[in-house]
Amino acid sequence: MSKWKERIGKILRSMRYILSLTIVLAALWLAVSGVYKPLIMLLGVGSVALVVWLATRMKVVGVEHNPALYAGRLPLYWGWLAWQIVLANLNVARLILNPAQVRPRVFKVKVPHDTAVAGAAYANSVTLTPGTVSLQMTAGELTVHALDRRSAEELKSGAMARRIAWLEGSDTEHP
């Protein structure tokens, strides 16, 4: 009996995430579908239910996987990241047109973040800006391949790591 109680308690606790996942999926379906006939709507409900069921079975429903967590700060970070991507692209485009200036290098940077999702966001952002690619991530350290000195210095300055920390909400620990 206690096993059942435990299980029900677990389901109730994850209900919040299941609900937010359902809402996000339903909104996505409504936006992308554009056909609002009863049969199609029913199929939409069915597919949302299927995805939520699969997600709970895979145990990927949880706070780490919920993008709504960063909802307020995420657009601001994306705006900043988009600008960084533009700048990095101009630098790499210049290097492609003049490959003699390419000075590839491999180095490590600290990952000062507490949660795995922030670390993943950091590694992904590093790869997303051309000129730097994350090669390998270990606990607290990220191995990076950079195309030239400017790309490497940009990353080593820690501006991106600070913004991710702000995104994560742990920036008070790393002023």
Next chain:
Amino acid sequence: MIETVIDIVSWICLLLGGAFGIIGGLGLVRLPDFFTRLHAAGVAETLCPLLIVLGLVLQSGLSLLTLKLVLILLFLLFTAPTATHAVARAAMLDGVEPSLGNDESEPTSGEPSSNT
């Protein structure tokens, strides 16, 4: 009048996006080794779609289509670095040595490495 301006801006975005796509493709051929070429692919999968989607959004105006275009961009920007990282990590674990260049030394030659 305003439509003409939007049209022109949209075309500038589309053409610039196409130009960066070509530069990315050029980089895939010109850069010296496997790891440096990843950066060239990065150009073709970040700024190129960014500009093209921006140009298409300006063409479509505010509608459901806009949302779909932005979603395409969003999914692309989430999956591209993951794929790049997977390829880079696999190459590194497989023992592909990145060619390294010092700031003082001679620049690395444009010759492709045999590892690629």
